Amino acid sequence: MTIKEFQTDLLQGIPQELPPYPNDDNAASISHAPRRRLDNLTTADKKLALKNALRYFDEKHHATLAKEFAEELEQYGRIYMKRFRPNYEMKARPINEYPHQSQQAAAIMLMIQNNLSYAVAQHPHELITYGGNGSVFQNWAQYRLTMQYLATMTDEQTLVMYSGHPLGLFPSHKEAPRVVITNGMMIPQFSEDHHWNKFNALGVTQYGQMTAGSFMYIGPQGIVHGTTITVLNASRMLSGKNASLKGKLFISSGLGGMSGAQAKASVIAGGVGIIAEVNEKQVDKMITQGWVKEKHKDLAALVARTQKAIDNKEAVSLAYHGNIVALWEYLVENNIKVDIGSDQTSLHNPWQGGYYPVQIPFAEAEKMISEDPKKFKTLVEETLCRHVNAIHKMAERGMYFFDYGNAFLKQAKDAGANICKEDGSFIYPSYVQDIMGPMCFDYGFGPFRWVCCSNNAADLKKTDEIAAKVLKEIAKTAPEEIQQQLNDNIIWIEQALDNELVVGSQARILYADAEGRIKIAKAFNDAIREGYISAPIVLGRDHHDVSGTDSPYRETSNIYDGSQFTADMAVQNFVGDSFRGATWVSLHNGGGVGWGNVINGGFGLVIDGSQDAENRLTQMLHWDVNNGIARRSWARNKEAVFTAKRAMAQNPNLKITLPNIADDDLVNEVIS
Numbered sequence: 001m002t003i004k005e006f007q008t009d010l011l012q013g014i015p016q017e018l019p020p021y022p023n024d025d026n027a028a029s030i031s032h033a034p035r036r037r038l039d040n041l042t043t044a045d046k047k048l049a050l051k052n053a054l055r056y057f058d059e060k061h062h063a064t065l066a067k068e069f070a071e072e073l074e075q076y077g078r079i080y081m082k083r084f085r086p087n088y089e090m091k092a093r094p095i096n097e098y099p100h101q102s103q104q105a106a107a108i109m110l111m112i113q114n115n116l117s118y119a120v121a122q123h124p125h126e127l128i129t130y131g132g133n134g135s136v137f138q139n140w141a142q143y144r145l146t147m148q149y150l151a152t153m154t155d156e157q158t159l160v161m162y163s164g165h166p167l168g169l170f171p172s173h174k175e176a177p178r179v180v181i182t183n184g185m186m187i188p189q190f191s192e193d194h195h196w197n198k199f200n201a202l203g204v205t206q207y208g209q210m211t212a213g214s215f216m217y218i219g220p221q222g223i224v225h226g227t228t229i230t231v232l233n234a235s236r237m238l239s240g241k242n243a244s245l246k247g248k249l250f251i252s253s254g255l256g257g258m259s260g261a262q263a264k265a266s267v268i269a270g271g272v273g274i275i276a277e278v279n280e281k282q283v284d285k286m287i288t289q290g291w292v293k294e295k296h297k298d299l300a301a302l303v304a305r306t307q308k309a310i311d312n313k314e315a316v317s318l319a320y321h322g323n324i325v326a327l328w329e330y331l332v333e334n335n336i337k338v339d340i341g342s343d344q345t346s347l348h349n350p351w352q353g354g355y356y357p358v359q360i361p362f363a364e365a366e367k368m369i370s371e372d373p374k375k376f377k378t379l380v381e382e383t384l385c386r387h388v389n390a391i392h393k394m395a396e397r398g399m400y401f402f403d404y405g406n407a408f409l410k411q412a413k414d415a416g417a418n419i420c421k422e423d424g425s426f427i428y429p430s431y432v433q434d435i436m437g438p439m440c441f442d443y444g445f446g447p448f449r450w451v452c453c454s455n456n457a458a459d460l461k462k463t464d465e466i467a468a469k470v471l472k473e474i475a476k477t478a479p480e481e482i483q484q485q486l487n488d489n490i491i492w493i494e495q496a497l498d499n500e501l502v503v504g505s506q507a508r509i510l511y512a513d514a515e516g517r518i519k520i521a522k523a524f525n526d527a528i529r530e531g532y533i534s535a536p537i538v539l540g541r542d543h544h545d546v547s548g549t550d551s552p553y554r555e556t557s558n559i560y561d562g563s564q565f566t567a568d569m570a571v572q573n574f575v576g577d578s579f580r581g582a583t584w585v586s587l588h589n590g591g592g593v594g595w596g597n598v599i600n601g602g603f604g605l606v607i608d609g610s611q612d613a614e615n616r617l618t619q620m621l622h623w624d625v626n627n628g629i630a631r632r633s634w635a636r637n638k639e640a641v642f643t644a645k646r647a648m649a650q651n652p653n654l655k656i657t658l659p660n661i662a663d664d665d666l667v668n669e670v671i672s
């Protein structure tokens with residue numbers, strides 16, 4: 001298809017005449033979402049789902065589409081409107097290939113297409129980017145309509161999106177966000193897992209995960225860095241400040257959207273990583289894309305290979321094609337020493353294919369999800385109990401185990417596993433409690449990212465160099481407390497190109513604090529103005545950050561003043577970013593740890609070399625980090641108090657309310 005044909009197709013939105021049904025849905029290389037459950041939908045609900053879907057189409061097509069959509073609902077448990085999937089290639093294109101009146105809107109189209117591209121998306125035909133449920137849109141009509149709105153809107157309009165549904169273009173002004181996104185925002189009482197199943201089937205809400213529904217996912221690279229930092233620091237906890245993963249064994253599971261990063265991170269950190277994955281297509285995809293080096297099915301051979309790698313202090317990643325519980329039990333039985341263990345199955349979504357039971361083969365389990373959900377649940381619960389028992393045995397032998405924010409501990413507890421101490425707290429820490437929280441988030445360090453809209457690798461290389469230079473300059477005068485974070489990031493960015501991290505758009509990530517993010521962004525903006533970088537850049541971040549996410553089982557699990565169960569920070573972040581210059585903002589229910597368990601938000605900010613862009617980035621990035629610093633310091637986290645004081649010293653307009661620390665003896669004397 002030529003660029004012109006692509007543009008014409010995009011501009012037409014929902015076609016007036018019905019396009020032919022695509023015939024490549026069954027292509028062997030495409031991974032599909034499992035059939036969704038319909039058992040909590042009444043006949044009246046199914047009729048409502050159908051009427052809701054037909055709202056997007058001219059009545060002349062209703063007779064044909066009603067039948068087709070009713071079949072889709074039965075077959076997939078959702079109405080994806082598969083007929084309307086465009087037949088142009090889905091991928092991030094250079095910004096100027098998108099028809100547009102607003103350059104900001106064109107950058108958003110690039111990000112949307114990247115989130116749906118075959119190289120990036122987990123279930124591309126079901127519009128799911130990662131995490132099993134992480135949707136960009138609920139159906140292809142929403143995609144088509146959104147792209148048409150973006151292609152025709154100006155900088156005097158804002159597109160409003162309710163869970164993938166484009167509500168419309170509303171008059172605004174050039175300083176306003178171009179797009180405001182909410183995903184899965186429910187009345188709290190209707191925010192349990194089964195509610196998602198019902199209301200998503202009705203077509204009125206979606207699970208946007210964190211970055212899928214906000215168009216900010218950039219493939220596993222986005223998470224490789226955080227994972228590298230996590231395993232490196234886990235290693236330092238075991239063997240001292242300057243230790244790497246060299247000669248150590250890290251075991252976890254999942255070669256999916258985010259979890260796939262674990263394999264690469266083990267290699268970057270210098271150790272041996274074994275990652276179990278039940279879905280062979282996923283193993284093969286990750287091997288092809290270079291995220292994991294070797295595939296093994298035979299446990300004895302895998303262990304022999306591992307031993308050799310450890311003896312040689314080799315940095316290597318090994319995929320075990322099989323169930324993680326089978327692997328753990330084998331290692332326990334054969335007395336294999338493991339240094340660090342974790343888990344990254346999609347346990348935030350345990351009943352719909354996020355976690356596969358060990359008792360039956362993968363294909364059989366996939367069918368059972370919809371055919372016998374009760375049995376599936378029982379098998380998953382049994383598997384989780386076996387999983388925990390094996391972990392306990394390894395921990396008794398000295399392994400450090402941490403929860404990787406996938407709700408492992410919570411689901412294990414709900415399944416009846418022996419996972420809690422006497423006081424009700426979990427036996428194992430989460431990676432945020434021990435590592436990410438005190439070492440990164442409380443100092444303001446989080447997953448800053450950017451995408452070069454030229455789609456040109458040469459621009460990305462220049463941004464890497466600029467970012468490294470800025471960080472080195474900051475490190476010259478930075479306090480001791482953040483030297484290690486800065487050094488880790490300088491090494492990361494200097495090696496980024498060699499580590500071949502790009503999948504999809506020309507994107508990069510590094511962990512930076514407010515000062516780092518602002519200085520790097522300003523330097524990019526200067527380089528665009530001077531023509532050194534050839535096109536605008538999208539700035540953004542993962543929602544898994546200092547300020548964007550309230551999640552008591554993950555990002556805010558190292559908040560101990562009771563406020564970890566509130567969501568003011570994430571909501572304030574979304575609102576504050578929107579009036580300080582974000583190009584788009586998003587607020588989600590349910591990413592990462594499950595529907596109802598988290599509120600998270602993010603932003604995208606397009607910089608084009610202008611003074612306006614500099615003003616926006618300066619204000620917005622400062623708030624985007626310091627909102628969380630202020631909250632974390634109010635929660636008495638000492639690293640955040642340090643950072644809050646430093647931020648105030650750097651900016652006289654910043655006044656943060658600081659906590660006074662009560663004496664524990666006094667409190668214990670008064671309340672016994």
Ligand SMILES: NC(=O)c1ccc[n+]([C@@H]2O[C@H](COP(=O)([O-])OP(=O)(O)OC[C@H]3O[C@@H](n4cnc5c(N)ncnc54)[C@H](O)[C@@H]3O)[C@@H](O)[C@H]2O)c1
Nearest residue numbers: 131254256257258259277278323324346355356405406592
């Ligand atoms: N990487 C991070 O930094 C990070 C941070 C926070 C949370 N998480 C969480 O990690 C989880 C995984 O994220 P994802 O995007 O990779 O999800 P995903 O669904 O794309 O990948 C999970 C993979 O686990 C596999 N799997 C499921 N059960 C298995 C089993 N019993 N044995 C072996 N493999 C099994 C699945 O086939 C799938 O490929 C999510 O819950 C996410 O919220 C990741």
